[in-house]
Amino acid sequence: MKTHQVSTDGGRERFLAQIARLWPAAKGSVAEVHKPCVRARCRACAAGRKHRAFILSYKEGGRRRCLYVPAERVAALRTAIAHGRKIEQLLSQGGAALVKQARQGR
Numbered sequence: 653m654k655t656h657q658v659s660t661d662g663g664r665e666r667f668l669a670q671i672a673r674l675w676p677a678a679k680g681s682v683a684e685v686h687k688p689c690v691r692a693r694c695r696a697c698a699a700g701r702k703h704r705a706f707i708l709s710y711k712e713g714g715r716r717r718c719l720y721v722p723a724e725r726v727a728a729l730r731t732a733i734a735h736g737r738k739i740e741q742l743l744s745q746g747g748a749a750l751v752k753q754a755r756q757g758r
């Protein structure tokens with residue numbers, strides 16, 4: 653009796669369906685940086701262009717950490733971070749919904 657479940661589970665099924673579509677999900681930020689290299693006579697560095705790199709910064713146990721991201725993974729990673737933000741929005745809405753439900757239950 654699926655329809656009955658949906659109406660009494662406080663939105664659990666709907667929430668799970670929503671976050672299932674938001675996988676893969678991540679939290680953090682991707683920054684583009686331009687760094688000099690170690691080559692002695694690099695034209696890009698001599699011209700001030702340097703070399704493009706991408707860095708993911710994220711928190712682990714309250715500490716900020718950084719990782720280099722291969723350029724071909726940047727788009728997928730940014731999508732995952734956008735998914736993570738949507739999941740956080742859903743969780744925020746969940747808190748408000750719980751309080752409203754509790755009020756109605758009294």
Ligand SMILES: [Zn+2]
Pocket residue numbers: 688689690691694695696697702703
């Ligand atoms: Zn260089």
